[in-house]
Every structure is written in C-alpha cells, then in structure tokens.
Amino acid sequence: MTASIETRTFHDQPALVLRTPGGAQAVVSLFGAQVLSWTPAGGSEWLYLSPQARHDGSTAIRGGIPVCFPQFATLGKLPKNGLVRTRPWSLGEQRSGDDFALVTLTTSEDDASYAAWPQRFSAEVTVIIENERLGVEFEVENTGHASFAFTAALHTYLRVREVENARLEGLHGHEYRDAADNDRIKRDSGEALVVEAETDRVYHDVQRPLLLRDGWRSLGINVEGFPDVVVWNPWEQRCAQLPDMPANGFRHMLCVEAAAARRRIELDAGEQWYGRQTLIAL
Numbered sequence: 001m002t003a004s005i006e007t008r009t010f011h012d013q014p015a016l017v018l019r020t021p022g023g024a025q026a027v028v029s030l031f032g033a034q035v036l037s038w039t040p041a042g043g044s045e046w047l048y049l050s051p052q053a054r055h056d057g058s059t060a061i062r063g064g065i066p067v068c069f070p071q072f073a074t075l076g077k078l079p080k081n082g083l084v085r086t087r088p089w090s091l092g093e094q095r096s097g098d099d100f101a102l103v104t105l106t107t108s109e110d111d112a113s114y115a116a117w118p119q120r121f122s123a124e125v126t127v128i129i130e131n132e133r134l135g136v137e138f139e140v141e142n143t144g145h146a147s148f149a150f151t152a153a154l155h156t157y158l159r160v161r162e163v164e165n166a167r168l169e170g171l172h173g174h175e176y177r178d179a180a181d182n183d184r185i186k187r188d189s190g191e192a193l194v195v196e197a198e199t200d201r202v203y204h205d206v207q208r209p210l211l212l213r214d215g216w217r218s219l220g221i222n223v224e225g226f227p228d229v230v231v232w233n234p235w236e237q238r239c240a241q242l243p244d245m246p247a248n249g250f251r252h253m254l255c256v257e258a259a260a261a262r263r264r265i266e267l268d269a270g271e272q273w274y275g276r277q278t279l280i281a282l
C-alpha cells in the first residue's frame with residue numbers, strides 16, 4: 001500500500017487530503033494553500049481550526065497554517081498578514097510513495113496583488129506528510145526585473161487541550177519584541193513559556209528546535225530558513241473581538257509561527273528564497 005492524495009471539498013472549498021498507510025492525514029485547502037488539519041499516525045489532531053472560521057473565500061480562514069506573504073502582521077502598508085492567504089492557489093506537483101505524500105501549490109502576482117504591491121513573483125507551498133511528521137515549505141522567486149523585500153510567516157495554529165497547561169520549551173535566553181507590551185525588546189528568562197495572558201512576541205534568530213508539551217503528548221518544531229519565531233495567543237479580550245473565534249477558542253490554540261519578521265528578506269531579480277517548518281509528533 002502507498003500513501004494517497006485525494007481531491008475533495010472541505011467546508012465547501014476544494015482541498016487535498018493526504019494520507020499515509022500508517023494512518024497519518026493532512027487536509028490542505030487550495031484557498032490560501034493552507035493546511036487545515038494534521039493528525040499523525042496513531043495520534044490526535046495537532047492543528048487548531050476555529051469552529052467559526054469562514055470558508056466562503058471572503059476572508060482568511062482562522063486556523064491551520066495560514067501563509068503570510070509579502071507582509072507579516074502589520075509590518076507595512078499592505079493588508080494585515082499579506083496578500084496570498086485570501087486567494088485560490090493552483091495545484092502543481094503531487095507525489096506519493098510507501099510512506100509519504102507530497103503536494104505543491106503555486107501562485108503568482110495578478111492584477112489585484114500588483115495594484116497593492118507592484119512586484120512580480122511566483123510562490124510555492126509544498127506540504128509533505130510522513131507518519132509522524134508534517135513539513136510545510138514556502139518558496140518565493142522574484143520573477144520581475146527589480147529587487148524587492150518582504151516579510152513572511154507560516155502562521156501555525158497549534159491545538160492544545162488547555163493553553164495554560166501547555167509548555168513551549170527552547171526559547172530561553174532569546175531576545176524578543178513584545179507586541180503585547182508596546183513593542184518593548186525583552187529577553188526570555190523562563191525555563192519554558194507558559195501562556196497565561198495575551199501573548200504576541202517575535203523571538204529573534206531562533207536556531208534551536210522547540211518542544212511543545214501538551215499534557216501527555218509533545219510536538220517537536222523545527223525551522224529552516226525563517227530566522228524568527230512568533231508566539232501568539234489573543235487571550236480572552238482580543239479573542240472576543242475576533243468574529244470568527246468562539247469565546248473560549250483562545251484556550252485551545254497557541255500559534256507558534258516560523259517567521260521572517262525582524263528584518264525584511266531582500267530578493268534580487270531572478271533570486272529565490274525558501275523557508276520550512278517541520279512538526280514532529282513525539
């Protein structure tokens with residue numbers, strides 16, 4: 001038996017379902033090239049998808065792994081978190097073997113993106129699953145004649161049983177910009193990060209793998225290419241302001257994002273850049 005890739009609808013939007021013979025499964029929406037669900041073999045769902053997420057193409061889907069490009073958050077004049085999470089992507093390559101399934105989705109500039117951000121680019125998101133592993137790779141090429149600069153993120157919403165009981169390890173000693181406290185620059189001194197209030201941090205130059213402990217289960221988080229890690233939880237008050245989140249949604253999610261946020265990435269004409277986040281169920 002080999003792994004499989006099936007095209008179907010998910011909340012009425014076209015999606016791909018990747019499965020390994022061992023029982024791992026991921027759902028990838030063509031809207032935004034967004035992974036919406038991931039269950040490793042023998043495990044339980046690791047991605048948070050809001051039960052109130054909108055799937056009608058009118059706005060970004062709240063949950064899963066939104067792709068933020070060419071702007072992370074509000075670091076510029078473009079719409080928050082960029083232009084590509086709210087557009088349909090095309091299916092490029094799909095491949096499977098005995099123990100993996102892989103799909104590549106592509107997009108490039110169009111009239112609307114060019115009006116907002118006058119650059120020519122092509123972007124690819126490759127999603128690969130193995131039994132215990134989910135890899136998401138974002139690649140961008142400058143297909144124009146002039147250089148451009150961007151910020152970006154894989155805005156991963158992890159599902160946790162109770163956020164106050166989850167521990168994120170590996171950020172000790174790192175400097176971060178605290179967007180929940182007037183963008184003050186601070187240094188993490190705790191053994192582990194436990195979220196007990198609104199949290200919106202950009203950790204700089206994180207080279208180490210991270211470990212998320214969520215009760216009896218743990219998740220390894222590896223990043224290549226993206227220099228920064230963003231940790232976000234809106235907590236009660238901000239969550240109440242999000243129309244696509246239930247009131248208690250913040251308790252069951254923790255965003256741990258692979259990001260290029262502190263410094264913009266510069267790409268000359270014809271140049272490519274890629275970054276990858278890998279989640280490993282332990």
Ligand SMILES: O=P(O)(O)OC[C@H]1O[C@@H](O)[C@H](O)[C@@H](O)[C@@H]1O
Pocket residue numbers: 060073080081155179200201230232255257
């Ligand atoms: O509501 P959005 O556009 O999906 O953004 C969610 C959050 O994304 C986070 O990554 C940002 O750091 C937050 O500031 C932001 O609020």
